[in-house]
Amino acid sequence: MVKAVVLGGIGQPLALLLKANPLVTELGLYDIVNTPGVAADLSHIATPAKVEGYLPPDDGLAKALKGADVVVIPAGVPRKPGINAGIIKDLATGIAKTAPNAFVLVISNPVNSTVPIVAEVFKKFGTFNPKRVFGVTTLDVVRASTFVSEILGDLSLSKDVVVPVVGGHSGVTIVPLLSQSSHPLPSGFAKDNLDALVNRIQFGGDEVVKAKSGAGSATLSMAYAGAEFAAKVIRAVKGEKGIIAPTYVNLAADAQGGAALTKELGQELAYFSANVELGTEGVAKINPLGTITDAESALIKAAIPELAKNIDTGVNFIAEATKAEAAKSDEPRL
The missing domain is CATH 3.90.110.10 (Lactate dehydrogenase/glycoside hydrolase, family 4, C-terminal)
Structure with missing residues (x-):
């Protein structure tokens, strides 16, 4: 049994190809829009994978990632590295919490920086295994x-x-x-x-x-x-x-x-x-x-x-984000 998860809407063609892979028995999809509809569409294809799509409300990311063996991340905006860094940080946090032992395949650009971002997030949670994080080249x-x-x-x-x-x-x-x-x-x-x-x-x-x-x-x-x-x-x-x-x-x-x-x-x-x-x-x-x-x-x-x-750039992004989060948590509550 293999559960693959695709995080990000530009991954629709990727999700189609994974649905067509006979080794995939479960396919989870997550994005900020349209995912249930994409999952319903894919679910009609006559291959073994059961498909489910989730949106952010009601802990959708955690539900998509539950039991994941392989997580593929094509999420983000093409050629917008600053935006993508924040998106990858949030997704990596979800993986570190819900599926820390999954094999993580990072497609989101810039891969040279987003892979270190994923690694640094995993390190924060004490779950980084360098054997299981890949930049897809x-x-x-x-x-x-x-x-x-x-x-x-x-x-x-x-x-x-x-x-x-x-x-x-x-x-x-x-x-x-x-x-x-x-x-x-x-x-x-x-x-x-x-x-x-x-x-x-x-x-x-x-x-x-x-x-x-x-x-x-x-x-x-x-x-x-x-x-x-x-x-x-x-x-x-x-x-x-x-x-x-x-x-x-x-x-x-x-x-x-x-x-x-x-x-x-x-x-x-x-x-x-x-x-x-x-x-x-x-x-x-x-x-x-x-x-x-x-x-x-x-x-x-x-x-x-x-x-x-x-x-x-990737390592420093997480260091700065961590510092900012710490400063925010130290602010006096009114």
């Missing part, structure tokens, strides 16, 4: 696979093309290791073309926003990527071995693997997206970068300062 991997297959002239390869993408999940922090692609780029692939491909993977979200004339972002491809990663986590939790996927995690999740990766990076970072082996407890092993090119090494070097800044 799968869209970068999906884009890399798609774009490489386009260059190879055969989109039917896209499901088989595997390109590790490390670092983080925004702009220059996204580092595709194209030299490790399961399907090598054509021999003699020009450096200018390679640079353009890296840039397209890093800033693929901008491509979608522009095509939607600023009226939306990558919700459908993100839903697909989120469902793909959730499916891998569920399969691993149910005992399937050998599942490896890039994901943004706290390096304390695997002390040995984290230390080896830190040595490769040449700098300590609390979080980094790397090839992670998934297991019944979540993170089983953090794999090293392996052999990379000088150009890829330069990309990682450029990513590190931005990642460090993003991580600090």
Whole structure:
């Protein structure tokens, strides 16, 4: 029995894909509007998952999260990091109280900061397990696979093309290791073309926003990527071995693997997206970068300062919020 919970209305296509996953037997939905109707709609689909939708009144978040095994968080407003930080803090508080042992998959941007926000909230409640909190960077991997297959002239390869993408999940922090692609780029692939491909993977979200004339972002491809990663986590939790996927995690999740990766990076970072082996407890092993090119090494070097800044932003947000809450509770009551 697996209960998956989706927190946030932009997760409708994601909820549809999870409902279609035969391993999911219960699906909980939570958002500030429309959720009961979305749940009723999904409940007519002939797959095993029983679907229930909740709104904030009457302890809806706690009801949605009760008994959750996997919680996926796509909640928030596209490209509004300040707003999203507060939303993620509140949702993480609900998870820490109601489903502290769930596997938490964070999609809400900026992932480089929202994952530390979730972790810091869990730490406040004494329930942080670094093995169970993931930043979903799968869209970068999906884009890399798609774009490489386009260059190879055969989109039917896209499901088989595997390109590790490390670092983080925004702009220059996204580092595709194209030299490790399961399907090598054509021999003699020009450096200018390679640079353009890296840039397209890093800033693929901008491509979608522009095509939607600023009226939306990558919700459908993100839903697909989120469902793909959730499916891998569920399969691993149910005992399937050998599942490896890039994901943004706290390096304390695997002390040995984290230390080896830190040595490769040449700098300590609390979080980094790397090839992670998934297991019944979540993170089983953090794999090293392996052999990379000088150009890829330069990309990682450029990513590190931005990642460090993003991580600090998330940690500091919770520290400031905690301080403000403490000050408020100390105010004299009239």
